[in-house]
Amino acid sequence: MMDAIVDGLADRGWLVVPGLLTLAQVRALREQAQAQWAAGEFRAAGIGRGQGLNVNESIRGDQVQWLEQAESGALADYQAFMEAVRVNLNRALYLGLFEFEAHFAVYAPGAFYRAHLDNFRGTSARIVTAILYLNEDWQTADGGQLRLYTTGEEGGEYVDLLPEAGQWILFDSARFWHEVLPARRERFSLTGWLRTRSKD
């Protein structure tokens, strides 16, 4: 598993693993996200960093809840998995990854995220993006696909990935443009970044 992840990132720059966690683990994560969402703990996601951070719903309409390190349960299991990914990527590819930061995200019906790079022109400490989807029985008609531009250019060839429960995607944050097409039902995910120590 770890070898396939390291090789996928090194050779192609992105990979998809369907069914990374068990359905029970995915459900536990979604229930945690839904409870926090219902409790009003999510906030409109911003664009940019630090003082330049601003909310612009014509670019992205999701709401997010940043995560602390969990002590136990499905979130702790996933964080432990990401720690193993971090260590293996550092060992094999010398990426100098220092930590994993992550948030739950929810896209209400109609929400989208326009094409972007998570690490624009290398200005961010985000090196590798990891997204875990939490939605059961997601249909193409539900929209909300992650459109990943596989040539590394906005508007080039792409793959559309459904945000189906347990599907996990990893990609080079500075290389792959991507967008979230408008969702037609509530769409939950756990999005995170393996970061270096420097910059933001």
Ligand SMILES: O=C(O)CCC(=O)C(=O)O
């Ligand atoms: O949820 C997704 O599929 C992608 C989210 C995203 O691109 C981001 O939060 O930067």
Ligand SMILES: [Fe+2]
């Ligand atoms: Fe992104």
